Amino acid sequence: MKCQHCNKPATFHITELTSGEPQELHLCEDHAREYLSQSSDDESVVGSVAASMAQQMAEQLGVGETVNQLTEIDRQTCPVCGIAFHEFRSSGRLGCPFDYTVFNEQLEPLILNIHGETEHRGKHPSRSAGESAKRIRLIRLRREMQEAVREERYEEASKLRDEIRTIEESIGHTEDDDSIDPPTSEQAE
Amino acid sequence: MNINDLLNSTGEWLRGDGPVSDIVISSRIRLARNLADYPFVSRAEPRDRLKIVDMVRELLAETPSFSDTMFCDISRLDAVDRNLLVERHLISHELAESEGPRLALINGDELFSLMVNEEDHIRLQVMKSGFDLHGVWDLANKLDDEIESKLVYAFDENYGYLTACPTNVGTGLRISVMLHLPALAITREIERVFRGLQRINLTVRGMFGEGSQALGDFYQISNQQTLGRTEANLIEQLSDLVVVIVDYEKKARQMLLDDDANTFFDRISRAYGILKTARTINSEETLHLLSGIRLGVNLGLIEDLGIASVNELFLRIQPAHLQKMAGTELDPADRDIERAKFLRSQLNPNDE
Numbered sequence: 001m002k003c004q005h006c007n008k009p010a011t012f013h014i015t016e017l018t019s020g021e022p023q024e025l026h027l028c029e030d031h032a033r034e035y036l037s038q039s040s041d042d043e044s045v046v047g048s049v050a051a052s053m054a055q056q057m058a059e060q061l062g063v064g065e066t067v068n069q070l071t072e073i074d075r076q077t078c079p080v081c082g083i084a085f086h087e088f089r090s091s092g093r094l095g096c097p098f099d100y101t102v103f104n105e106q107l108e109p110l111i112l113n114i115h116g117e118t119e120h121r122g123k124h125p126s127r128s129a130g131e132s133a134k135r136i137r138l139i140r141l142r143r144e145m146q147e148a149v150r151e152e153r154y155e156e157a158s159k160l161r162d163e164i165r166t167i168e169e170s171i172g173h174t175e176d177d178d179s180i181d182p183p184t185s186e187q188a189e
Numbered sequence: 190m191n192i193n194d195l196l197n198s199t200g201e202w203l204r205g206d207g208p209v210s211d212i213v214i215s216s217r218i219r220l221a222r223n224l225a226d227y228p229f230v231s232r233a234e235p236r237d238r239l240k241i242v243d244m245v246r247e248l249l250a251e252t253p254s255f256s257d258t259m260f261c262d263i264s265r266l267d268a269v270d271r272n273l274l275v276e277r278h279l280i281s282h283e284l285a286e287s288e289g290p291r292l293a294l295i296n297g298d299e300l301f302s303l304m305v306n307e308e309d310h311i312r313l314q315v316m317k318s319g320f321d322l323h324g325v326w327d328l329a330n331k332l333d334d335e336i337e338s339k340l341v342y343a344f345d346e347n348y349g350y351l352t353a354c355p356t357n358v359g360t361g362l363r364i365s366v367m368l369h370l371p372a373l374a375i376t377r378e379i380e381r382v383f384r385g386l387q388r389i390n391l392t393v394r395g396m397f398g399e400g401s402q403a404l405g406d407f408y409q410i411s412n413q414q415t416l417g418r419t420e421a422n423l424i425e426q427l428s429d430l431v432v433v434i435v436d437y438e439k440k441a442r443q444m445l446l447d448d449d450a451n452t453f454f455d456r457i458s459r460a461y462g463i464l465k466t467a468r469t470i471n472s473e474e475t476l477h478l479l480s481g482i483r484l485g486v487n488l489g490l491i492e493d494l495g496i497a498s499v500n501e502l503f504l505r506i507q508p509a510h511l512q513k514m515a516g517t518e519l520d521p522a523d524r525d526i527e528r529a530k531f532l533r534s535q536l537n538p539n540d541e
Contacts, residue, residue, distance in 0.1 A: 081228045093308070095232035097225060097343035097351045100358075111348070111355050116390070117417020120349025122360035123330070125337050135226035135341065142227075146234055171226075171341075 003028035078102045080140045098136045134167050141167070191259065192270050196513055200277050200299035200316075202367075203504055205497035207319020211487040212435045214367040214407065214500070216322045217278075218329045221352045221361035222311040222336070223343040229353040230306050238306050239290040245305050246292060248339040254332055257297040264291065269518065272509035278316065283307055301332060308353050309361075311336065320431060322364060322424050330420075349416060359416025364427050368434060371406040371484040372441035379408075382437055390414055391430060405476035405503060410434070442488065457485035465536045469525040475506050475532070494536075502535060 003010045008028035074086035083095030085103060094100070100107060112118050141164050148157035202215035223229060227237050249255045263271060263284060271285040280293045284307045292305040304312040313336070315329040343351040349359040357363070373379040383393045390413045395403030410431065412423050445453045460481035464470075483499045485491040504510060511527050512519050519527055 081232050083232055091231065092356075093231045093353045094229055094355070096228040097223065097345070100345060100348055100351055107355060111358065111416065114356055115359065115414045115416040117359075117414070119347060119417055120345075120359045121418055121422075122349060122362070122420050123333075125342055125344050126334065132225060132344075135343075138226040139228055142237070143234075146236070 001026050003031055005031045073106060076103070080136055080143075082143060096136075096139050097132075098139070131171050134171055138164060138167055192261070192266070192273065193513070195273065195277065195295075195299070196510075198299070199497070199501045199504055200279075202278060202299070202316040202318055203497075203500040204318035205495070205500045207317060207321050209435055210319040210496065212369055212438050213320035213431065214369055215316055215318055216320055216325045217314060217316045217365045217367070218322070218325045219312060219314040219363040219365070220329055220333055221309040221357045221363075222313070222333070222350060223352060224310050225341045225343045227310065230308060230310060231353060233306075235289050241310055242290045242292045242305055245303075245311070245340070249294065249303075249336065252335055252339070254335055255294060255296075259295045259297070261293045261295060263293055264289070269509050269512050273513055276504065276507040276509050280304055281307060281312075301328065303332075303336075309357070311340075320366065320428075320435075322366070322428055326420065326424055356413070357415050360418075360420050360423065362415055362420055362423060363411055364424055365409050365411040366427065366431050367407060367409045368431070368438070369406055369480070369483060370408055370434070370438050371480045372445055373434075373438050374403070374406045374480075376441045376444060378437065378441055382434060383408075386410065386430065389430075391427065404473055406480040407503075442484070446488070454490055457481050457490055461485065461491060461536070464532050467529040467532065469522075470529045470532070471521075471525050472506060472508070472528065475528060476503070479503055479506075498535070502532070505531065 001010045002008070004026055006028060008030070010026035010028055074089065075084060077084045078095055078099050079102070080098040081095035083099065085106065088094055088099070088103070094103075108118055141160055145157050145160035145164065148154070148160060202217070207213075207216075224241065227233055227241060230238065233241070246260055249258075250260070261274070263280070266274075271280075274280045274293065274295070275282055275285050277299065279295050279299060279302045281304065284291055284293065284304050287307070290306060294303040294305075296302060300317070301313065301315040303314075313329060313332055315325045315332070317325050345351055350361040352358050352361055370379060373382060386393055392411050392413055393408055395408060410427065412427050414423065418426075460478040464475070464478050464482065479499065479502055482491060482494070483496070483503075486494050486496055486499055505514065506528050508519075508521075508524055511524050511531065514531070515527055
């Protein structure tokens, strides 16, 4: 099969789900990169992440079933930060550290594809990463508190704030300001 | 210290000394890190981003390594100042152009900088002139340890340091070596060299200009893999390759001299002549000609100019630098006039 935009062979088969009807695209590497790159960021190579992601998924799922299964995967969301998988797929950016756990099934083959390995062999932080469950919980509680504030559920927000403070104290955080005042216009930007 | 003080020097990476500095411009290492208890930047609420900025500012202000450091609130800088930092490679385009609370810490010698709320919460970079990846890594590693003693990073036993983009996960380490390869460009060998590099998972891109165009024959070589190898191993892999490319460039330089030295000298003399006399000149042409001058200086064909001075010209002919020196904003046509004026004044030191 040839690329839709030139005569080179189409090596990337992309199913676009974000704009209404699913749309099939068949592109060569160059046009796939061009199509998928959302940002001109010079370091993160977002385009090629999305490209190798798309290719990875196509390989895993087989061409016929791609649309339904992709839709299902795309709808999965992270309970901690709330990002949906399709948001990661289109931006190339994850939402929080816990995404590596929630989306592991999809990320592992992608990571293998990018790095050729799946296990860290480099530096370890000298401080224990212990209590990471508590830190993950903090991300979630802060999000819930901010939502409660936005929706003017102040009683609930205040309970959440107390819970956040308890956890912060238990992991030795020295943060002072977790006010639940309505956000100022600057913060709401 | 403030941003205007930067104009008094060329910064560490263009100093023009260090090992193999005729071909290797600079060695750079970047570490990507995130805090364990906040969402990644693109998902963080403005108030979270503000907290992260305040926390990093407060914690690092008391750290001795950061005592000679300028803390720049990027959202308060005007466009020229932001671009000045980009042109000096102290911050990225992404940090300069994004929105919301974000911070850059800039070391007085421009040896290192730290960006807060770029793609990741923390991006630390260390740069040195010439080919010295071990020196760069030692400093980066030490600074990383110091920061880590104050903040808890998102780390997973299996995947290592967790980053917003899976391309950086693991070590979060990007090693970049910037090379000046004019002879490989003239002899058209460069494509072949780079095709070989891509096969082994290293990326190459031009330093000036957009995309893959390599204005001024400056190329940056970086690792793509960040997971599954130790930092030392990744550095060694890239270093081995740099040695090979440097050798190719040396051979190509020798070939140019052996082949038709007169045509080659002529080319460089003419480049020098244009830069010394032009009345208006755009950056593309300037970078192209300066590349020839730099090669001429390294081969001893131009004797009245040092490498440090040529490196400085590469930096100062860029738009934000010209505008800072002129003290006013300039449109592109006026910049071309200002650039030519600046080059004439630098390259004809005896006429006033």
